[in-house]
Amino acid sequence: MRFGFSTCVALLAFLPLLASAKTIPTAVTASKAFLSKSRVLTPENRPSLDETTSFKDATSTKLPSRGGACSDADSTVFFKVAASAAFETAALLTVFYAGKEVAENTSIGEIFGLPISYWASILFVVFGSSFLGSFVDGGMSVATQQALDPNVVPGDSNWYANLKKPSWNPPGFVFPIMWLLVSKPTQAMALSKLFKASEAIPWDVLALYCGHLSLGDAWNKVFFGYQCTGKGAAVITVFFAALLSSAYLFFGVDQEAGKFMLPTCGWVFIATCLNWNIYLNN
Numbered sequence: 001m002r003f004g005f006s007t008c009v010a011l012l013a014f015l016p017l018l019a020s021a022k023t024i025p026t027a028v029t030a031s032k033a034f035l036s037k038s039r040v041l042t043p044e045n046r047p048s049l050d051e052t053t054s055f056k057d058a059t060s061t062k063l064p065s066r067g068g069a070c071s072d073a074d075s076t077v078f079f080k081v082a083a084s085a086a087f088e089t090a091a092l093l094t095v096f097y098a099g100k101e102v103a104e105n106t107s108i109g110e111i112f113g114l115p116i117s118y119w120a121s122i123l124f125v126v127f128g129s130s131f132l133g134s135f136v137d138g139g140m141s142v143a144t145q146q147a148l149d150p151n152v153v154p155g156d157s158n159w160y161a162n163l164k165k166p167s168w169n170p171p172g173f174v175f176p177i178m179w180l181l182v183s184k185p186t187q188a189m190a191l192s193k194l195f196k197a198s199e200a201i202p203w204d205v206l207a208l209y210c211g212h213l214s215l216g217d218a219w220n221k222v223f224f225g226y227q228c229t230g231k232g233a234a235v236i237t238v239f240f241a242a243l244l245s246s247a248y249l250f251f252g253v254d255q256e257a258g259k260f261m262l263p264t265c266g267w268v269f270i271a272t273c274l275n276w277n278i279y280l281n282n
Contacts, residue, residue, distance in 0.1 A: 084133065
C-alpha cells in the first residue's frame with residue numbers, strides 16, 4: 001500500500017512536466033529548421049572578423065542563458081534549499097509545540113471547540129511561515145553564509161514580466177486572491193479539523209505539512225529571488241510532492257481535513273505547470 005501511494009505521488013508530482021512537455025517538439029522543429037538553413041564554411045564564404053564579432057555581440061544579447069540570474073550548474077543552491085527548509089520546518093513545529101504547551105498549562109479559553117493558543121499557532125504558521133523563514137535564513141546567513149538571502153534580487157526587476165509564458169498563464173490579480181483568500185484559509189481550516197479529530201497531536205503529519213510550507217517558501221526565493229527557472233522547477237516539483245503527501249496524511253486522520261487541502265493542491269499544480277513551461281520556453 002505504501003509503495004503504491006509513493007508511486008502515485010511521484011507520478012502526480014511529475015504531471016506538470018508532462019503537461020509542459022508538448023513544447024519540446026516545437027523546440028526540436030525549430031532546431032531542425034535552423035540547421036537546414038545553416039551553411040558549410042568554405043574559403044570562399046568564410047565570414048570576416050567583423051562579421052564574426054557582430055554575430056557574437058548579437059547572440060550575447062539575444063540569447064541569455066536559461067535560468068535567469070543564476071547558473072543552473074550551481075548545485076550549492078540545492079544545499080541552501082535543504083538547509084533552509086530543514087531549519088524553517090523545525091521552527092514551525094516549535095510554534096505548534098508552544099501552542100500545545102500554553103493550552104495544557106493555562107486556563108486559556110476556546111473558540112469553536114479549539115483552544116485559543118492552537119488557533120494562534122495555526123494562523124501564525126499558515127500566514128507567517130515566510131516571515132519565520134526569512135528570520136531563520138537571516139540567522140543562518142550570519143552564522144554560515146550558506147543560507148538563501150530573500151532580500152537579494154540579483155537580476156532584472158522586470159525579469160518575470162519579460163519571460164515567455166503560456167496562453168493559460170493566470171492574470172496577476174489571481175495570485176494574491178488564490179493564496180490569501182482561498183489557499184491559506186482552507187489550510188487553516190484543515191489544521192483545525194486535524195487537531196479536533198486527534199486525541200494526541202499527530203506530529204508526523206504536522207512535520208510533513210511544515211516541510212511542504214518550508215519548501216514552498218524556498219521555491220519563492222529560488223524562482224523569484226534568485227530568478228532560477230531550472231532549479232525552481234526542481235524545487236517546486238519536490239514541494240508539490242510533499243504537498244500531495246501531506247494532503248494524503250490529512251485524509252488519513254480526518255476526511256474533511258483532507259478535503260480542505262485540495263484547493264492548495266490544485267493551485268500548486270498550476271504553479272508547477274507554469275514553472276516548467278517557463279523553464280522549457282525561455
